[in-house]
Each structure stands twice: as structure tokens, then as C-alpha cells.
Amino acid sequence: MRIPCPYCGPRGNDEFIYLGDATVRRPDPQALGASDAFYEYVYLRDNPSGLHQELWYHGGGCRSWLVVTRNTRTHEISDVTFAAGGKL
Amino acid sequence: MKYSVFSLLREAFRGHAGWTPAWRKAEPKSEYDVVIVGGGGHGLATAYYLAKVHGITNVAVLEKGYIGSGNAGRNTTIIRSNYLLPGNEPFYEWSMKLWEGLEQDFNYNAMVSQRGVLNLYHSDQQRDAFARRGNAMRLHDVDAELLDRDAVRAMVPFLDYDNARFPIHGGLLQRRGGTARHDAVVWGYARGADLRGVDIIENCEVTGFDIAGGRVTGLDTTRGSIKAKKIGLAVAGNTSRVASLAGLRLPIESHVLQAFVSEGIKPAIDCVVTFGAGHFYISQSDKGGLVFGGDIDGYNSYAWRGNLPTVADVMEEGMAIWPGLGRIRMLRQWGGLMDMSMDGSPIIDRTPVAGLYLNCGWCYGGFKATPASGWCFAHLIARDEPYEVAAALRLDRYATGALIDERGAGAQPNLH
Ligand SMILES: Cc1cc2nc3c(=O)[nH]c(=O)nc-3n(C[C@H](O)[C@H](O)[C@H](O)COP(=O)(O)OP(=O)(O)OC[C@H]3O[C@@H](n4cnc5c(N)ncnc54)[C@H](O)[C@@H]3O)c2cc1C
Numbered sequence A: 001m002r003i004p005c006p007y008c009g010p011r012g013n014d015e016f017i018y019l020g021d022a023t024v025r026r027p028d029p030q031a032l033g034a035s036d037a038f039y040e041y042v043y044l045r046d047n048p049s050g051l052h053q054e055l056w057y058h059g060g061g062c063r064s065w066l067v068v069t070r071n072t073r074t075h076e077i078s079d080v081t082f083a084a085g086g087k088l
Numbered sequence B: 001m002k003y004s005v006f007s008l009l010r011e012a013f014r015g016h017a018g019w020t021p022a023w024r025k026a027e028p029k030s031e032y033d034v035v036i037v038g039g040g041g042h043g044l045a046t047a048y049y050l051a052k053v054h055g056i057t058n059v060a061v062l063e064k065g066y067i068g069s070g071n072a073g074r075n076t077t078i079i080r081s082n083y084l085l086p087g088n089e090p091f092y093e094w095s096m097k098l099w100e101g102l103e104q105d106f107n108y109n110a111m112v113s114q115r116g117v118l119n120l121y122h123s124d125q126q127r128d129a130f131a132r133r134g135n136a137m138r139l140h141d142v143d144a145e146l147l148d149r150d151a152v153r154a155m156v157p158f159l160d161y162d163n164a165r166f167p168i169h170g171g172l173l174q175r176r177g178g179t180a181r182h183d184a185v186v187w188g189y190a191r192g193a194d195l196r197g198v199d200i201i202e203n204c205e206v207t208g209f210d211i212a213g214g215r216v217t218g219l220d221t222t223r224g225s226i227k228a229k230k231i232g233l234a235v236a237g238n239t240s241r242v243a244s245l246a247g248l249r250l251p252i253e254s255h256v257l258q259a260f261v262s263e264g265i266k267p268a269i270d271c272v273v274t275f276g277a278g279h280f281y282i283s284q285s286d287k288g289g290l291v292f293g294g295d296i297d298g299y300n301s302y303a304w305r306g307n308l309p310t311v312a313d314v315m316e317e318g319m320a321i322w323p324g325l326g327r328i329r330m331l332r333q334w335g336g337l338m339d340m341s342m343d344g345s346p347i348i349d350r351t352p353v354a355g356l357y358l359n360c361g362w363c364y365g366g367f368k369a370t371p372a373s374g375w376c377f378a379h380l381i382a383r384d385e386p387y388e389v390a391a392a393l394r395l396d397r398y399a400t401g402a403l404i405d406e407r408g409a410g411a412q413p414n415l416h
């Protein structure tokens, strides 16, 4: 599996570190019901079979955090953007 | 037909013409008391114990492919009960006890081989950690021995004891651990369940659930609708997908784990050895192939196959403890789908949907759990209360904070 880093170009996946689902958002700790929201944020995942938006860190390259859209059935990557200033 | 030395002799004289199929190819009925989804080891063991221990025989096991086509038929067959935490250790020890009587119990040769599991340690700190684990095991009446370097060398003389980076200082040995024949475990449970009236229905994928007033009443399958009073999910890597059909969102990610087999060689290694400085384990099958593996690939996957960096990593770790491996050719490699939970420990519990029960989160270590998982899941389904040794394996522990995190790695499935 090679990940096309927008800065470094296509690189082997062993240069990257995987964090997981990029769609979960840290809730507001002051909000009502924050503890339920944190439980969902920390532990619950859609874990889709198909397209998955996920965070990868290019530790062996430009050291950017990336949002990668990948098909979990085929490992095919359809989109990569920088996490900073982008989708997050 | 009961299998015994007499039936074997009789068939030997008859040219083996009298053996009958070990289980029926059942057709789905319209209604069951209990339906188990997933014909892996855990689903079949659950059906077996439901029938045998609880007398509940109007049961179906629905399997989308053929039984044992999932992780049950893909794993590296190591069985052990060398866990650290009180939430896990009694459960895995109960499983080990069931393994010890399994073949007599279900009258099938599962080739349970208590050849010993030896975890190597490579530093003083790791020795302390292993001593602690061994003590924790012994506090639960489980066998554990801390071996020094010479004792390890006497068992497995050909390892690289003086490796510059990872010298071998000793090991933690569980002599009662070992291996079992994974397919035979599936077949033995299937046969034992079938003999007691359970319908094993293959090529039957569950595609939806009927839920009325918060209670499950049946399910939709590729072979029609089936009514059921109770439904148990034991679908391992497909847990999130199947549970989402009932509206559940779970603390699970699916990851791929690879395994490897070498060409067959003469008997070389007579126990299971694990490398403590990374994640590598190896044993030898009765056919002579070396069976080995390492870490999960580390990203969400439903692809049933992994990538080359993990292959390279596993080979390098193997070479670090056993340089002689480099002279042996690798024959096959494959992947399976792990239901990685957020604390690395399993879940056997009820769900928010009444009548729907959940068995998942086995990560890369659920084969050893097969007997106890089936036993405890059957108890939960039959009695609506957890079996004692599985009482900590709750679904709500992620919300309450009563996690069972052997690694102390936090809610990061690829670190467990
Ligand atoms: C490479 C590898 C090595 C491993 N090594 C070890 C080891 O050495 N020791 C150890 O203890 N564990 C090991 N494991 C883990 C162990 O194999 C699993 O944890 C365990 O097999 C999971 O339980 P199971 O047998 O019920 O799963 P499975 O055999 O995967 O059963 C689940 C079944 O559910 C079926 N299913 C899924 N969706 C549906 C649906 N919608 N409808 C109907 N059926 C469905 C699947 O087809 C599958 O047959 C390993 C796993 C792998 C992949």
C-alpha cells in the first residue's frame, strides 16, 4: 500500500503512522452531556466496510498529518489532504 | 456415529466405506428459540453448549460462507492462559480447562497439544514484568515458570542468545499452553451441536434484524426470514457491520492480521516461542511447517489480506531470534479480520436491544478463548445472566471506565 502524500508524493505505508477515524470530533467539555459525548468520541466507531476517512502521520517524511480516504475492502486510496487547514 | 478406536478398526477393515458426514446440511426453519449468527469457532461452541449444558436444542447457527471460513480456520492455533488482569485471567484459564477435556467431551480429535508456550524476555525490566505476570497467573492457580537463560537454552538451543540488540535473558513458560488443530475444533463443535439437534446453515448471510418495541423478534437472511426469540452475534471481524443492522455502534475496529507457514521440515521446535522485544511467535505444525506471525498491520481493513511492510517486519523479528529461519522457504501467507476492541479485551454481554446478545472484541487472540467463549455466551443467552468468569467482559465498561487493558495502551486498537 502506498499513500500519495501531497507534499512528498507516493510513499510506502511503513513511513506513516496510523491514528484512525478522522471523522470523530472532540466534544466541548463544558457542554451538557459532555461525558456521554466523550464516551462516544473516545470509544465508538462506525468502522465501515468501504470508504473510510482516516488520519495518518507521515513520520518518515514531511511529518504532516494527513486525512486519507481509503477503501477498507481494497486498500485503494481515493483522496489525501493535509489535516491542518483542511478538513479538520 | 461415535468415534473410537473400535469404529476406526471396523472402518479400516471395510475400506472406510461406512463413515457418515459429521454433520447435516440443514435447511433453515421458519422459527428457532435461539439463532447464533456466525459459524466460526465461537458461534458453533455456543450452540454446542446451549444444547449440551442448557438443553436448548431448537437452535440454528447461520454462517454466510462455510463454517470455519473466517478466523477460526485462519489462525495460528496457539492456546494459553497467561494473562495479567483479573478481568481476563479466570476466563482464559476456564478456557484452558475446557481445552484439556474437550476431545473427550465432544468425541473428536482436536489435536490439543500442551507443548508449552515460552515467552522470551530480553532485558532486566522485561524480566520484572514477566515475573509479575507469572505471579499474577499463579495467584489465579495457573501454572507459570520463570526460566533463566540456561533453562531456555536447554529447551530451544538454536536461538540467537547473544543477539547484539535483543539478547535472550530468559523466558516465562506456561507448560499447559500449546496448540490445537483449528479446523478440527470447528468440526468437532459443529458435529457435537448437530448431534444434539442444532441446525448448521451455511451460505446464509444475515442482512437485517426485526426489532419491535426494543426487542428482537427475528432476522432477514439471504435464505429468507427467520423468527427467533433470542439472537447471539459471534461474527468476529464483521461485528460492526452486523451490529449496525440492529442500530448498534460499537467500540470495535476491524484490522487485518497476517500469518505465515514455511515449507515442511523435520521436527525442529517442540513448543511455542514468542519474541519479547517485538511481536513474533512461532511453532511447528504436525505436517512440519513452521507456523508464525506477528503484529496486526495496524489500519482498518476488511480486505482479508495485508501489506508487505508487515511481512518484512515479521521476517526480521524471526531472524532476530532464530537466524536459521533464513535457510527455510516461506510457503504461504494469508490474512484474517480481527475485531479489535478499544481496550484489547473481549465483550460477552447483552445489548441495548432486548434478546440480542453480543460476543466480540477477540482481537488477535480469540482462538484460545473458543471453548470458554462458547460456554459463557451460551450461559448468558440461556439464563440472561453472565457466567462468573466472564462477568467483567461487559459492553458498558467503556462508559463506566472499568476497562481491561492488558497493554495499558488506551483506546487505540492498533496498539493492543
Ligand atoms: C492470522 C491469524 C492468527 C491468529 N492466531 C491466533 C492464535 O494463535 N491464538 C488465538 O487464540 N487466536 C488467534 N487468532 C484469533 C482468532 O482466530 C479469532 O479471535 C477467533 O477465531 C474469532 O472467533 P471465531 O472463530 O468465532 O471467528 P470467525 O471464524 O471469523 O467466525 C465469524 C463467522 O461469522 C461469519 N459472518 C460474518 N458476517 C456474517 C453475516 N452477516 N451472516 C452470517 N455469518 C456471518 C463469518 O463468515 C465467519 O465465519 C488469529 C487470527 C488470525 C486471523
Ligand SMILES: [Zn+2]
Residues within 6 Å of the ligand: A005, A006, A007, A008, A009, A058, A061, A062, A063, A064
Ligand atoms: Zn509527506
